[in-house]
Amino acid sequence: MIRMQQTMRWYGPHDGVSLKEIRQSGASGVVTALHEIPVGEVWTTAEIGKRLAEIREAGLDWTVIESLPVHEDIKRRNGNYELYIKNYKESLKNIASCGLRVITYNFMPVLDWVRTNTMFVNEDGTKTLRFEKDAFVFFDLSLLKRPGAENDYTGEEMASALAYGDKLSEEDKQLLFNTVLLGLPGSKENFTPEKVLSLLKEYEGIDDTRLRENLQLFLSEVAPVAEELGLKLAIHPDDPPFSVLGLPRIVCSEQDIDRIFEAVPVNANGLCFCTGSLGANPDNNLVRILEKHGDRIHFLHLRSVEKERKGVFKEAEHLGGDAPMATIVHKILQLMNSRNTALPMRPDHGALFTLEEGREHYSGYSLIGRLKGLAEIRGLEQGIVYALEQHV
Incomplete structure (x- = not known):
């Protein structure tokens, strides 16, 4: 039975979590990007190859690019957006020539994600991300x-x-x-x-409708190129899945995803199925989205949030919170076997444990919390596989 490709996010050579530690976690690959290259500039084969060699030397694979960022001019469709789309296509060609296949991106204006507390203290003393x-x-x-x-x-x-x-x-x-x-x-x-x-x-006058049009125009340019190159584009849902600071948000719901896929109906135009971002919207049914758009899901972010009350949620344990993780992993296994492909997965975010307090890390990306999540998801997957194979 086909299993998920187990990965961890790595922010590059300056990440406080090393490639050696990621390999010791049990992950087979990393999800990373060339963060040092300014948004909008071309990723050259030389720079891609250099990072790829560093990862392989550590005994890991570069499984997914997260992310190849979209310049704000493209989102607003003004300024030098035509040049940046051209550069994006060139980067895709260079990525394909280096043997990488899955590229995640988002279309959130200005802010990539928002929390109001990155050190919320849980009952057990661990610290987590929270939005209030x-x-x-x-x-x-x-x-x-x-x-x-x-x-x-x-x-x-x-x-x-x-x-x-x-x-x-x-x-x-x-x-x-x-x-x-x-x-x-x-x-x-x-x-x-x-x-x-x-x-x-700079976003004055750009509402959801206008931003959605700009996304569709961007995808109509780059998705066919990706399709020809054998690449998969995976858009990340908005986090949180509602407007912040008056900015438009267009990847928040099942209906939003429907519109994106209908507008540019090529398989390369796909989704990063993030159970945390989509799960923070109480109107979303995660299992239904998975079943409905399984053929367009190219990357998995598995995490869970606990919606405490309206407008308040926090990161929960990977097998806790509101996400029905057992059902989701079961459905993912069925999906991968029906597609005959292993989908890359990373345990998204993780609590900060006392042992790591004071150690440099990106918010939500300390090692132990993610290692715990990876171990739990691997165990859940193994248990489901065993049950299916034994017809339990």
Whole structure:
């Protein structure tokens, strides 16, 4: 029976988690990118080959590119978007010539992902990622002071957020500001409210409909190229799956995915099935999406979130939370065997354990939490395989 390709995300040579440690985790490959290349520039075969050789020397495979980022000009369809689409196609050709096959990307404007707390303390003392609407609304209204932000919230939501903010110290407010902006590209820079507002202003007049059109036009250019090259493009769902800072979001729901696949009906135009991002939307049925679009799923992010109440969710244990992980893994096994292909999977995110506190890592990507998730998913998969083969 075909099994999932087990991988871990690696952020490159400067990642606090080494390739040696990833190999020792039991993963057979890594998911990574050439993060040092500015967004929009061509990935050359020389640079791809250099990174590929480094990974192979460590005894691993470069299984998935995550990600080949899309320039903001393409998302807005202005500025030098035609040049950046041309460069994207050139990068795809170079990627294919180096033997890589799966490329993940997202189409989220400005922010790649958003949390309001990256060190939320669980009952057992581990720390995890969390999103709380009151904290985010307070950030938007009182810290960022986005013009027109009050039009996006009800009076009750604003009052609740301001009450939340009244309890914060100045140090707490600065931490919240920095945490929300972790999803900005190049986020090691200290962003000021002025810089962020300038980025947001560039999206004035671009709503969901316009952004969806721009995605479709981008895919109509690059997906046929990917198809010819034998590549698979896997769009990552929006995280969180709703509008933030007044920005449009167009990969949040089953209906959004339907539109993307219908607009550009080639198999290379596919999905990164992220059970955490899609699972944070209470309207999404993860199993139904998996069954409906199985032939267009090219990459798997397996994690679970716990939706505490409306507007509040946190990362849960990989086999806990709201995602029906046993059913999902069972369906994935059936899907892979019907397609006769092994899908790459990584255990997305992981709690920070006490042993690793103080060690350098990217938020959500400490080693032990992800290793625990990988071991749990591998064990779950093995148990399901055994049951299927024994007809239990």
